[in-house]
Amino acid sequence: MGGALTHDFCPWANRYVYWLKSPLALLSIVALVGLVIGLAVTPQGYWVFGTIVAVIALGIVWPRVAMAGVRASVRFLDQRGSEGAPSRALLSIHNRYPWPVWGLRLERGFYPRDTSEMETELLDSSKPKSELVFALACVPGWSSADFEWQFVPERRGLYPLSMPIVATSFPLGLWERSQRVEVLSQLLVSPRVVALDALPASDGHRWSLGALSDRRSGTEGDIVGTRPLRPGDSLRHVHWPQTARYGRLILSERQAVQSAVVRVVVDLAAQHHTGLGDHSTLEQSLRVAASVCHSLLAHDLNVQLVLGKRRTDLASGKRARDQLADLLATLQVDDPESETFARELAQQQPSTQLCVGISTTLGAADNSARLKPKPGQFESRGQGCLLIAPGITTFEERQRLRQQHGAWCVIAADRSALDDFIPEWQEVCRDVWCGRQ
Structure with missing residues (x-):
């Protein structure tokens, strides 16, 4: 009974009758009725008409004068x-x-x-x-x-x-x-960013982000030589046996970490996203992309961010993080073709370059032939996908979608679920990036 009393049986007529809900419209009708009564029945209707008109005039004139x-x-x-x-x-x-x-x-x-x-x-x-x-x-x-x-x-x-x-x-x-x-x-x-501190350690894989260079001197890895102390050098790297032999401070030179480039590809196709507002899969995809890029830039890695057909190269440092924030804050989705994401993700890249794709379950299903990893694909090309899935609430659902689409992580579309991405990313760094899967 309650549903029948509140059901809208004539939605097509709403635009013609909704104006009656305005207090000004109701008072105007009452004033018109009082005028008709004053003309046809009794002069007391004029008092009703005059009072209502005075109230309407007060309600209109006062705000105009106050805001002048x-x-x-x-x-x-x-x-x-x-x-x-x-x-x-x-x-x-x-x-x-x-x-x-x-x-x-x-x-x-x-x-x-x-x-x-x-x-x-x-x-x-x-x-x-x-x-x-x-x-x-x-x-x-x-x-x-x-x-x-x-x-x-x-x-x-x-x-x-x-x-x-x-x-x-x-x-x-x-x-x-x-x-x-x-x-x-x-x-x-x-977009909101969560701190992702985990990164893969060097374990001999060709696409490891921790690869060291023998041609560049730095503070990581094995000792490649020695040199005299220069102004500004840290005393923590002093080679004491050589210092005692030559009678002056001698520093150890070690290997330097290679500047790796990581491609982060975000699927912006409208047909692959659902939801509205901050609970949409599109906004969650941008939050995940921002978190991944911030983590990589914080570890002195260069990032190439691909948003639809737009590519942006980000060098490590605070300036790059500010550039990333400006780019994602002012991003206007241009609704690229549905094949753009799969084409960018499947693009040939160096064997030492890692590529992270961010899409949805709809996008993965639409491009399953290209996105689903083949045996040995991660080890040979360092490519994987993070999926945004609306409506998931349990760990079992995430695991099922992860196995179904061959994804590294599956994250819920709700903004509050972004914190669950942290342990999933740590698992990726431990099991997938280090070759234990």
């Missing part, structure tokens, strides 16, 4: 941020007129909305068309004030996402008056 002298600006005190991490923001408001402004709200530009929500708002005018950031009880007349708050971005991007506004509908909520907010600085929000 308001000027506002917003700026972020932090230039960079990440998903789920608080950032400081500052709203400055100046009221030039002597009367106060009540019920002031900051809206728009801070919380991303999905396409389905925007389509629903077009049909249902009773739903709010902008997300409320926060509200102020009162801004006194002839005053300037700054309001600082902690803003927690839900999704990557350049904030504010759209032009923010300050608005009020005080005192009756019949009419809303708004002013645009001047944006003085923006916040660049990158």
Whole structure:
């Protein structure tokens, strides 16, 4: 019975009747009824008509007069941020007129909305068309004030996402008056990153990331020679027997780690991704890619990041990590062909180069012939895939999908499940990268 009372039997008529949910529309109908009663039945209907018109006029004029002298600006005190991490923001408001402004709200530009929500708002005018950031009880007349708050971005991007506004509908909520907010600085929000400390150790495989070079001197591996101490050298590498023989400080020269290049390929095809917002497989794929790239760059490895048809070379260091954050924060998905990911992953590469693909279970099923590893493929080409799977909750499901698609890891699409990627990555480094699988 309850379902029948709440079921929408005529959804096609919503766009024609939803305006009746507005208080202004209801008061207008009541005023019209009072006018008809005053004309046809009794003069007391005019009192009802006049009272309702006065209430409507108050609800429309008051917000317009209150907002006439308001000027506002917003700026972020932090230039960079990440998903789920608080950032400081500052709203400055100046009221030039002597009367106060009540019920002031900051809206728009801070919380991303999905396409389905925007389509629903077009049909249902009773739903709010902008997300409320926060509200102020009162801004006194002839005053300037700054309001600082902690803003927690839900999704990557350049904030504010759209032009923010300050608005009020005080005192009756019949009419809303708004002013645009001047944006003085923006916040660049990158995908959430988890720390992946594990990396493969050198075990003799041709594609090991820990390979050492005899042609370059460094601080790793075996001793390849000696030389006199130079200004700035560490005393930890002093060769004491040679120092005692020559009567001066002699340093040991060891092997240097080769600068390996790792290709990280992300599948951006729209038909391979599901979900909306920060729970979508696309956003989770970018978070996984950012975490893998951060881990590799932190270990002084060069990375080639392939996003659809776009290739970006990242050298090791902090500058490369900032470049990675900027790239993923402002990435606009161009919906490449479904074969782009498989083509990039199957591209011929040097035997010492590792290639990590990041896709979904839909992408793996679509390109199973190319993505599923063959016997000995990891050892010969150093290639593997990380899969994002929506709706998985148990370890058994992950193991089944991992064996079915021949993937290194299977990660849930939920942003909170990104922490489960850490032990899975450690298992990959221990078992797959070091050749024990």
